[in-house]
Amino acid sequence: xxxxxxxxxxxxxxxxxxxxxxxxxxxxxxxxxxxxxxxxxxxxxxxxxxxxxxxxxxxxxxxxxxxxxxxxxxxxxxxxxxxxxxxxxxxxxxxxxxxxxxxxxxxxxxxxxxxxxxxxxxxxxxxxxxxxxxxxxxxxxxxxxxxxxxxxxxxxxxxxxxxxxxxxxxxxxxxxxxxxxxxxxxxxxxxxxxxxxxxxxxxxxxxxxxxxxxx
Amino acid sequence: xxxxxxxxxxxxxxxxxxxxxxxxxxxxxxxxxxxxxxxxxxxxxxxxxxxxxxxxxxxxxxxxxxxxxxxxxxxxxxxxxxxxxxxxxxxxxxxxxxxxxxxxxxxxxxxxxxxxxxxxxxxxxxxxxxxxxxxxxxxxxxxxxxxxxxxxxxxxxxxxxxxxxxxxxxxxxxxxxxxxxxxxxxxxxxxxxxxxxxxxxxxxxxxxxxxxxxx
Numbered sequence: 001x002x003x004x005x006x007x008x009x010x011x012x013x014x015x016x017x018x019x020x021x022x023x024x025x026x027x028x029x030x031x032x033x034x035x036x037x038x039x040x041x042x043x044x045x046x047x048x049x050x051x052x053x054x055x056x057x058x059x060x061x062x063x064x065x066x067x068x069x070x071x072x073x074x075x076x077x078x079x080x081x082x083x084x085x086x087x088x089x090x091x092x093x094x095x096x097x098x099x100x101x102x103x104x105x106x107x108x109x110x111x112x113x114x115x116x117x118x119x120x121x122x123x124x125x126x127x128x129x130x131x132x133x134x135x136x137x138x139x140x141x142x143x144x145x146x147x148x149x150x151x152x153x154x155x156x157x158x159x160x161x162x163x164x165x166x167x168x169x170x171x172x173x174x175x176x177x178x179x180x181x182x183x184x185x186x187x188x189x190x191x192x193x194x195x196x197x198x199x200x201x202x203x204x205x206x207x208x209x210x211x212x213x214x215x
Numbered sequence: 216x217x218x219x220x221x222x223x224x225x226x227x228x229x230x231x232x233x234x235x236x237x238x239x240x241x242x243x244x245x246x247x248x249x250x251x252x253x254x255x256x257x258x259x260x261x262x263x264x265x266x267x268x269x270x271x272x273x274x275x276x277x278x279x280x281x282x283x284x285x286x287x288x289x290x291x292x293x294x295x296x297x298x299x300x301x302x303x304x305x306x307x308x309x310x311x312x313x314x315x316x317x318x319x320x321x322x323x324x325x326x327x328x329x330x331x332x333x334x335x336x337x338x339x340x341x342x343x344x345x346x347x348x349x350x351x352x353x354x355x356x357x358x359x360x361x362x363x364x365x366x367x368x369x370x371x372x373x374x375x376x377x378x379x380x381x382x383x384x385x386x387x388x389x390x391x392x393x394x395x396x397x398x399x400x401x402x403x404x405x406x407x408x409x410x411x412x413x414x415x416x417x418x419x420x421x422x423x424x425x426x427x428x429x430x
Binding site for chain 2: 009010014015035036038039040041042043045046047048049050051053065066068069070079080081082084086088091093094095096097098100102104106108110126127129130133134137138140141142143144145148152170171177178180181182183184185186187188189190191192193194195196197198199201202203204205206207208210214
């Protein structure tokens with residue numbers, strides 16, 4: 001397998017192509033740090049992006065929802081869709097309003113969607129989704145009952161096309177603006193977890209570790 | 216003006232309607248806390264959600280891009296689109312894998328898009344966009360040149376339909392699972408700003424305040 005994704009109309013980076021990457025490792029790293037994606041799909045008359053949890057295994061992305069979820073049905077019916085993942089890394093304050101920007105890492109991917117029907121793969125997907133929220137969590141919670149798996153719709157998306165877009169570093173001002181008497185630089189942003197808040201009736205079994213990038 | 220948005224097929228909350236709100240104040244508060252939105256639109260064959268900066272003034276949302284930005288042209292051409300804003304507030308760890316969830320506040324909105332043509336409104340939109348990144352920033356940076364405004368495409372979206380969806384609080388386990396020997400609760404998540412990093416050649420003019428919700 002090539003280590004780069006083939007470009008497509010949906011994933012080709014047109015603006016600032018120097019910020020783009022089709023490298024699988026780059027794409028995977030962004031996917032594995034994010035807790036949610038935005039699933040963009042058409043509902044017939046409308047185009048909507050829905051925030052949703054997801055997990056990756058190799059070149060497969062798992063998303064899930066209630067069995068009655070009609071947007072997921074659209075994917076299975078062949079309606080166009082894509083998945084966007086965005087990590088916001090900083091505010092870039094330039095000397096001119098014009099060159100203000102943000103640092104970010106994002107991925108857009110498309111692929112073939114299929115319904116996960118077997119309880120084994122559904123169970124594996126649930127394990128991945130739960131372990132993305134907290135490491136080792138799937139070993140602490142009781143295993144899903146069959147009726148719970150049956151009530152859950154799991155969609156697997158086999159990635160066909162994907163690209164990453166990354167902006168990092170400081171502002172890029174015009175030479176003429178370097179003399180402006182104005183602070184310029186970056187305000188770093190990070191999604192952080194604060195101390196876990198137990199339910200009042202929670203047992204004392206150890207709190208699972210939250211993902212490393214949140215601490 | 217009614218204080219609630221009329222529902223539409225695009226914005227009606229179908230799953231967990233008790234988590235939905237069409238209240239303008241609730242929608243505005245979520246919009247005003249977020250630094251980016253995902254603009255979902257159709258590019259003909261594809262449906263893509265793009266992360267982008269935005270700012271709100273009353274019932275108007277401003278987004279901007281390079282003058283050659285073709286996705287923004289699609290909006291102006293009448294292609295269906297929507298804007299999603301998502302704030303991730305926490306990981307909800309239940310006693311069962313099945314009831315794991317996330318706390319979040321999200322908004323989906325649709326409306327009419329128009330090209331902002333006058334330099335006055337373009338300038339005001341740029342001021343709003345810059346001040347969203349840091350308070351008072353537009354007074355510290357030099358004003359945009361006319362050629363910079365001319366090189367920037369600004370789109371105004373007049374909100375027609377909008378809904379918020381909010382999940383908060385702890386896990387909701389089944390009664391039978393309350394005896395499970397498993398920690399349960401919430402891991403709060405927050406996007407935080409760390410200390411501003413000045414460019415090496417930056418002047419000592421005071422660093423602008425970043426938005427209050429990031430500190």
